[in-house]
Amino acid sequence: MSFQQHAITLAGDSPGQTTALYWYSAGPENAPTKVHLQAALHADEQPGTMALHHLLPRLRDADAQGRLKARFVIFPSVNPLGLATRVLRRHIGRYDLETGVNFNRRWPDLYPLVAKAVEGRFTQDASANVALLRAAVGEWLAEQRPVTANQTLRLKVLASAHDADIVLDLHCDDLSLKHIFTSPELMPGLQDLADRMGVAATLTAEDSGGGSFDEVLPALYRKAQAANPGVPIPMAAETATLEYRGQADVSDALGIEDANGLFDFFAGRGLIDAAVAPAKPAPSPTPFEATEILRAPSAGLLAYQVELGESVRAGQVVAELIAMDGPEAFMARQPIRSGTDGIILSRASAKYVVGGASIAKIVGTTILPARAGGYLLED
Known part of the structure; x- marks a missing residue:
């Protein structure tokens, strides 16, 4: 059984202050597919945490039964720093109060940071090219020396996500129907995810302008492709932001529904050995x-x-x-x-x-x- 809880302590930005970050792993460590799941990067958005609360026991049980065919890494509440940003009895978990920066903005543009390390090393082997890029990013991450707690947290999250094949970032809106943000190259490939979620819309953009977490890996592969014409570099990470309704939509009933949708998506991909019923088609993506x-x-x-x-x-x-x-x-x-x-x-x-x-x-x-x-x- 490989289902396991992990934790690290993040040093705070003032003396005597620390924060614990928890995550779980499940499935074979040598599985050919890696899935990175995280919720509450905007720490005041809790529907995704409720969904993962209900998904974790299902993954634990499937793991114990040997039915997981992928390596799953799950951060149910990926931003404990944002959980602490309460002001005058209000939770302000969307922004770093020190800098004013949105927690889901200004994530690094990776390709320029590793371009020199991979220059002249690509071949006609697509898998080897993906491995080369991932190794270069991993080395760059390992070389960083963070100063603030938020920088440390971001590096930890990227270290988990950078070599994943599927990266899902669970959010919510204010008052909203379910929807997805993703990159245009990843559709219609992620239509099965939209169908399993039952979204009202899938919105696509190469660059929404803010350096959002879900755009980091598509930008890495897209820019590597553009800089190396004639070389096979696939879009090797399916990434998306999943918007689970509104901030007040946190309940067991909705969390179970959303966990079931995620479980069935993975099972439909063959990453969990389980039978699933067909999903109702969701609307096609729009720019x-x-x-x-x-x-x-x-x-x-x-x-x-x-x-x-x-x-x-x-x-x-x-x-x-x-x-x-x-x-x-x-x-x-x-x-x-x-x-x-x-x-x-x-x-x-x-x-x-x-x-x-x-x-x-x-x-x-x-x-x-x-x-x-x-x-x-x-x-």
Whole structure:
């Protein structure tokens, strides 16, 4: 039996401060496929942790029965530093309070860091080329000397993920339907994951602009391909951010449903020896540039006119903003209209908003000129 809990102690940024990071491993150490699972990189997003809470016993039991055909590494709460960022009785687990940096932004662009180490060493053996890249990244990681606790944590997580074949980062939105972010080259290959999750949308982008964790490995292989034409370098890591509804959607019922979807996805891939029923097909992927991030024009109180999952047309009123100052304070209502045809994927739970705040994501199919080539994320 190889199912095992692991822990390391992260030295804190002030005297006497430490933090424990826990993770689990399961399955044969020499399995041909490695899976890296993590949840709560944004530490205030707990649906993924609940899903992994329910998945772990199933993996433990399958491991004991010899039914795991892959090596699984699971971080149920990958950001213990963010768990501690509470201010005035509020959990602010999305940002490093020291730097203000989002925990899921500014992950390293790996290929420029290892390009010199692999220069002239690629061959016509695709598997050997992947192994070369992974070894170079592993060596670069081992050479780093982190100063802060967050740097140490990031290096530990990357050390686990860099040589994985499947990397799934479990998140959630504010108020939202289930959806996936992934790289365009990985679709339709990950359509089975979308189907097993039962997502409302799969949004694809090569570079969303923020250096998100799920884009690190696709960028490594994509840039290696571009720098070495004529050399077989496959996109050797299937990575995705899985958005499990909204922050309040944490319950045993939902966690069991989500754990079952993950288990069936792995079983359907032959990574767990288990029979699974067919999944209901989810919508085909769309470019993230075709999703509108609808924002409030000024401060006010939101009155939504549409529900999650509702189809809207360009020009349709999505919400009305009640004025809270000026000559018509608490009387006037300003319409906020959709700029595209699509479905309402997310809304804001807090109805008092400031100017520029994201109030909805509208998933369309036509790339929006204002989104093409720009920063695609909400923060």
